[in-house]
Amino acid sequence: MASRTRLTLALGLAACSMWAHAAEPQVFVQAGTSVARGETLGLEDVGIQGRRLQSSKTSTSDSHAQAQSDAQLIGTVLAAAFCLHWFVKGYRNYSAIKLLDVDDCQDKMMSAWGAKSESENLPETLRGVFWMDGNYAPECLAIFMNGAFDPKKRTISLPIGGPYGWTWNSDRAGWFVYFLIVWAGYALFGATLRVEFNEGYTVASIPLYLFNCIWIPTGYMMIREDAQGNSWNRATYSLWVACGLRSYTDPRELRWSYQLRKVVDGSGEKLLNWKDLEDSLDKAPLNKTRMQRIQGFPGEPTAEASKLLAAVE
Numbered sequence: 001m002a003s004r005t006r007l008t009l010a011l012g013l014a015a016c017s018m019w020a021h022a023a024e025p026q027v028f029v030q031a032g033t034s035v036a037r038g039e040t041l042g043l044e045d046v047g048i049q050g051r052r053l054q055s056s057k058t059s060t061s062d063s064h065a066q067a068q069s070d071a072q073l074i075g076t077v078l079a080a081a082f083c084l085h086w087f088v089k090g091y092r093n094y095s096a097i098k099l100l101d102v103d104d105c106q107d108k109m110m111s112a113w114g115a116k117s118e119s120e121n122l123p124e125t126l127r128g129v130f131w132m133d134g135n136y137a138p139e140c141l142a143i144f145m146n147g148a149f150d151p152k153k154r155t156i157s158l159p160i161g162g163p164y165g166w167t168w169n170s171d172r173a174g175w176f177v178y179f180l181i182v183w184a185g186y187a188l189f190g191a192t193l194r195v196e197f198n199e200g201y202t203v204a205s206i207p208l209y210l211f212n213c214i215w216i217p218t219g220y221m222m223i224r225e226d227a228q229g230n231s232w233n234r235a236t237y238s239l240w241v242a243c244g245l246r247s248y249t250d251p252r253e254l255r256w257s258y259q260l261r262k263v264v265d266g267s268g269e270k271l272l273n274w275k276d277l278e279d280s281l282d283k284a285p286l287n288k289t290r291m292q293r294i295q296g297f298p299g300e301p302t303a304e305a306s307k308l309l310a311a312v313e
Helices: 002-020 024-038 043-095 102-113 172-189 273-280 303-312
Strands: 097-101 129-133 139-143 148-150 155-159 166-169 192-197 203-205 208-210 214-216 220-224 231-237 254-264 291-295
Touching (some): 097 102, 102 254, 102 291, 166 172
Antiparallel strands (some): 097 291, 129 139, 129 254, 166 291, 208 214, 220 231
C-alpha cells in the first residue's frame, strides 16, 4: 500500500506539471493565425484585431499563471503529505525499537517467526538465527524467516529493518545505521533485499529493490560452505558480477566478505557457534555490543510501557 501511495503521488505531480504548461503553445498558434488574416483587412480592423489579440494574450497569460499557481499548490500539498507519511511511518518504527541482550534478541526473533507458516517451507539450511561474524558494520544478528518466501522462484524478500529481523549495536554507530536503514531505506524508499538462490540453494545473489520494483545491483552474494547451512560466505563482489557480466568465481572480482554463521537452528536450539558469538562480544576490533537494538512490531508495547501498565493495573 505504501509503495502504491508513493507511485500515485509521483504520477499526480507529473500530471500537474503537464497541465500547467499545456495552454502556452495555444497563444502563439492563435496569434499567428490572426496576423495572417490581418493582411487582408483594413488598418482599423487590424487595430481592433490587435487589441483583441492583446486582450486574449493577457487573459491566456493570466490563466497560465493561475494554472501554474494551482499546480505549485497541489505539488506542495502532495509533498507535505508524503513527508508526513514518511515521518509517521518512521516514528512508529522508532517507537517500537527495543534494547535487549543478544540472547533475548535471538529469543524474540525465533518467537516472532519460528512458527510462521510461510517460514516452514524454507529449506532447513536457511531456518534459524545467523551471526554476521567478521562484519565491520555495527550489526550482529539476522534471520531469513521473517521474509516472504517464494519456493517457485527460490527467492526470499526481506524488508530492510523489518520487525525482529535484524539487530544493531547499542552504540552511536549502531544508531546511525539504524536510522539510515529504517528511516531512509525502509520508511522512505520501501527498500527490500531479495535473496535469489540457485536450484540447489547453495549460491544466492542479493540485489536491492526500491518500492519493490526498482532493481539496484549490490554485488552481495551468499555461498554455502557446508551441507547443514551452518556457515555461509557473505561476499561482496564488483558491480560487473552483480549485473551478470562476470563470474563470482574470479577472485579478482571479490571486494570483501564475512562469515554468516548459524547460531540457533530452526527449532530454537543453540548451536556450537553461539559460544563463539558470546566470546566475541565487546571486544576489538569489531566491538559488537552485548546489548543490541532490535526493531519490534509498530504499536507493540515496549518493556517500559508494559511495566507502567502493570503498575496501573
